[in-house]
Amino acid sequence: MLDKGFIPLSFLPKGRFGKVKSLSFDGISRRRMLDLGFVTDTLVEALQRSPSGDPTAYCVRGAVIALRSEEASKIMVELR
Amino acid sequence: MKQIKEPVLSGKPENELYIEMKTPYDKVIALSGNPNVGKSTLFNGLTGLRQHTGNWPGKTVTNAQGKYKHKDTDFIMVDIPGTYSLMANSVEEEVARNFVCFGQPDAVIIVTDATCLERNLNLVLQTLEITDKVVVCVNLIDEAKRKKIRIDFQKLSECLGVPVVPAVARKNIGLAELMDAVYDIAHGRIKTTPYKVLYDERIEQAIDTVRPKVAELVKDKIDSRWVSLQLLDPDSSLLTSLEGFLGFNLMEDKGLQELLAKAKEHMEKNGLPLCRLQDTVVSALVLRGEEIAKKAVTFQDKQYNRLDRKIDGILTSKIFGIPIMLGLLTLVFWITIAGANIPSQFLGSLLFGIGERLSEFFLKLHFPLWLHDLLVLGIYRTVAWVVSVMLPPMAIFFPLFTFLEDLGYLPRVAFNLDNYFKKACAHGKQALTMCMGFGCNAAGVIGCRIIDSPRERLIAILTNNFVPCNGRFPTLIAIGTVFIGGAIGGAFQSAAAVFALTGTVLLGIFMTLTVSRILSKTVLKGLPSSFTLELPPYRKPPIGRIIVRSVFDRTLFVLGRAVTIAAPAGLVLWIMANLTVADKSLLAHTAAFLDPFGRLIGMDGIILLAFFLGLPANEIVIPIIIMGYLSQGSLMELSSLEELQSLFVANGWTWLTGVCVMLFTLFHFPCGTTLWTIKKETQSLKWTVFSFFIPTVIGLSICFLVTQTVRLMGLP
Structure with missing residues (x-):
């Protein structure tokens, strides 16, 4: 999965941006992520980790969405 | 009657949505939109109803309907749960989707958040594909202005092909203009040309x-x-x-x-294989939304979210996140306890003064003594006690809680606590339903509909009762102040009471997590399902409105429930106390029967009886205890907490009794309303019975252990 220099969103350091490249969700969860704006080439910023390190808040299309590392690791991004 | 049938799925509530129409000329309007954009506030503003609102996603879980007359037409407004999309992910989203798609409303108002318009446009574009009777309401334009976000409404309306109305729902700004547009659409006076997304x-x-x-x-x-x-x-x-x-x-x-x-x-x-169709379709919707937003929205300050980020940086930080949360909880309790003292005493002496006048009046008119005892000493005194002791703390506590809610703090609590819920194999949104439980457990149980996985939803329902609701807080506050604070005494009295309350809440949260984990590892096995949580922008809460709303909607509601149930319970108790069987009153018999059992767990027969009789509403447990003691002879004036303490002490209470009553208040069977709601939501008698016994068994065991340990150690 680590080809082309893409990393899972969960690895995106705080304060950095990543461009969404692929999602490995199926069915309803996939649709939910797409509806939240995680479509290809969307710029996502890692904002803040929760006190225990997980979940992490991301800024996507102007909204702040928190994802657990399980979900965030299914989104591959290109580090910007 | 318009009726929308939905698929009948076992275990899923609210399969049908009925719209009550008075005349065929009534127009049905759906209020749709993303979660947390102010739909309920708009709904309340229009209909004058008091649907619960707050700055966090997923509050509206049932469909509320209300009437609004505009010009010559009666509109029936339907507040539907917020969704990001018309594709349903959970029960509540299905209800929303089906109403917009198949409910044939005469118009759909899509409420959007001006500070996050781009994301909102996805739902707008999806809705425009189904119906052309749409009005877009851009809410929260005051917040947008503050963040220097400029929106060209004319342009937006041109792009979307439907009317666009700016509004500030919580200040009632723009509502008339919105309804003008809705009126025209519903009557077919204007023809819209909805923008249809062109796909691949x-x-x-x-x-x-x-x-x-x-x-x-x-x-x-x-x-x-x-x-x-x-x-x-x-x-x-x-x-x-x-x-x-x-x-x-x-x-x-x-x-x-x-x-x-x-x-x-x-x-x-x-x-284009079928598996990529969905991606292509949603991408097109999202990208069109982006294009339209680019045309209509200008960010004059690119860093418009700076302040929100800074606040989040503190409130959810590694070092301060949890301490601030505990600090806020403690502060809320401290303000409540310290602030309630004086008004409590004032109300007490006022109401008991009236009670004396009432007694004189009754005696002067030569009413039978038993009637005077029943009405004045039984019912009136109970009601007076409920009002003087419960009203001031509630009138302080509820506005504070509502303030945090409106500010947008609850999703941050969920964010901070999520990892613990994950470790308990529970759904992240359970943190939110748990917070709802602080308001009312029945509401919390209904709120569990925001959880889409049935297993995790059931766990959230079964454990909701572990956090104290509004009905139980007054008991906890009173006992905590009198017995925990009182035991420490002196300057630290309030502080000790405050810590006791905070500790109680933490214990409740701890038990929620523990029981969730045990359930996930035993009868409800499974892994946590996927979870996303939106952290909405902070909003400046309207202080005046909060006070009015929390006093009228919550304080008076809880108090009203307490009084209406306490009065008949007072009657039952009075009869029990005055019906004599074999030299002793019925009450004395019952209490004596329960007493040995009560002693085992640090309480007494009257207290246990009060918990049983308190099944309809937890608010009346303390009033029943008081009535029970009073009816056994030790009549006294109860105009303040100190006098309450002396009554309890006269009946053998120690600090241990106080601790056990607090523990049992936290952990015992849910109230009647909550049980009934659980039955309705789970459609299962088995789980309802389960929800009754889990907390009761835990409460009995904890009280037993605490009591026996303390006694073994020979503490007073």
Whole structure:
């Protein structure tokens, strides 16, 4: 999965941006992520980790969405 | 009567949504939108109803309906749960989707958040595919202004092809203009030209292939382009709803089946396999939304979210996140306890003064003594006690809680606590339903509908009762102040009471997590399902409105419930105390019977009886205890907490009794309303019985252990 220099969103350091490249969700969860704006080439910023390190808040299309590392690791991004 | 049938799925509540229409001229308006954009506030502003609002996603879980008269027309406004999309992920989203798609409302108001318009446009564009009777309301324009976000409403309206009305729902700004537009749309006075998203050429060709046949089948009941697109990659719940709406199954049509196969083959041949259809469709919607937002919205300050980020940086930080949370909780309790003292005493002496006048009045008119005892000493005193001791803390506590709610702090609590819920194999949103439980456990149980996985939803329902609700806080506050604070005494009295309360809440949260984990590892095995949580922008809460709303909607509601149930309970107790069987009153018999059992767990017979009689509403447990003691002879004035303490001490209470009553208040069977709600939500007697026994057994065991340990150690 680590080809082309893409990393899972969960690895995106705080304060950095990543461009969404692929999602490995199926069915309803996939649709939910797409509806939240995680479509290809969307710029996502890692904002803040929760006190225990997980979940992490991301800024996507102007909204702040928190994802657990399980979900965030299914989104591959290109580090910007 | 318009009636929307939804698929009947066992275990899922609210399968049908009824709209009550008085006349056929009534217009039905759906209020739709993303979660947390102010739909309920707008709904309340228009209808004058008091649907609960707050700055966090997922509050509106039931459909509220209200009336609004504009010009010559009666509108029936339907507040539906917020969704990001018309594709349903959970029960509540299905209700929302089905109402917009198949409920045939006369107009749909899509409420959007001005500070986050781009994301909101996805739902707008999806809705425009189904109906052209749409008005877009851009809410929270004051917040946008503050963040220097400029929106060209004219441009937005041109892009979308439907009316766009700016508003500030919580200040009632823009509502008249909004209803003007709704009026025109519902009466067909203006023709809209809704923007239809054009998809990838291959998808458009596929739609064109099946659309004529679909149009022939569905006639003009529903948009044929939208149905065609859905049929290319159908979702089973949508198909069931569609069948219910049309009265027949489209997919059984042979001709259509052939055309669909042909269309899919065509897409596949041209490099668009079915598995990528959904991605392509949603991407197109999101990107069109982005384009439109770019045309209509200008960010004069690129860093417009700076302040929100800074606040989040503190409130959810590694070092301060949890301490601030505990600090806020403690502060809220401290303000409540310290602030309630003086008004409590004042109200007490006022009400008991009136009680004395009442007694004189009764005696002067030569009413029978038993009637005077029953009405004045039984019912009036109980009610007076409930009012003087419960009203001031509630009138302070509820506005503070509502303030944090409106500010947007609750999702941050969920964010901070999520990892613990994950470790308990529970759903992240359970942190939110738990917070709802602080308000009312029955509401918390209904709120569990925001959790889409049935296993995790059940866990959230069964454990909701572990956090104290509004009805139990007054008991905890009173006992905590008198017995924990009182035991320490002196300057630290309030501080000790505050820590006791904070500790109680933490113990409740701890038990929620522990029981969730045990359930996940035993009867409800499974892994946590996927979870997303939106952290909405902080909003400046309208202070005046908060005070008015929390006093009228919550304080008086809880108090009213306490008084209406306490009065008849007082009657029952009075009768029990005065019916004599074999030299002793019925009450004394019952109390004596329960007493040995009560002693084992640090309490007494009267207290246990009070918990049983308090089943309809937890608010009345303390009033019943008081009535029980008073009816046994030790009549006294109870105009302050100190006098309450002396009454309890006279009846053998120690600090241990106080601790056990607090523990048992936290951990015992849910109130009648909550049990009834659990039955309704789970559709299962088994789980309802379970929800009764889990906390009760835990409470009994803890009280037993604490009592026996303390006694073994020989503490007083």
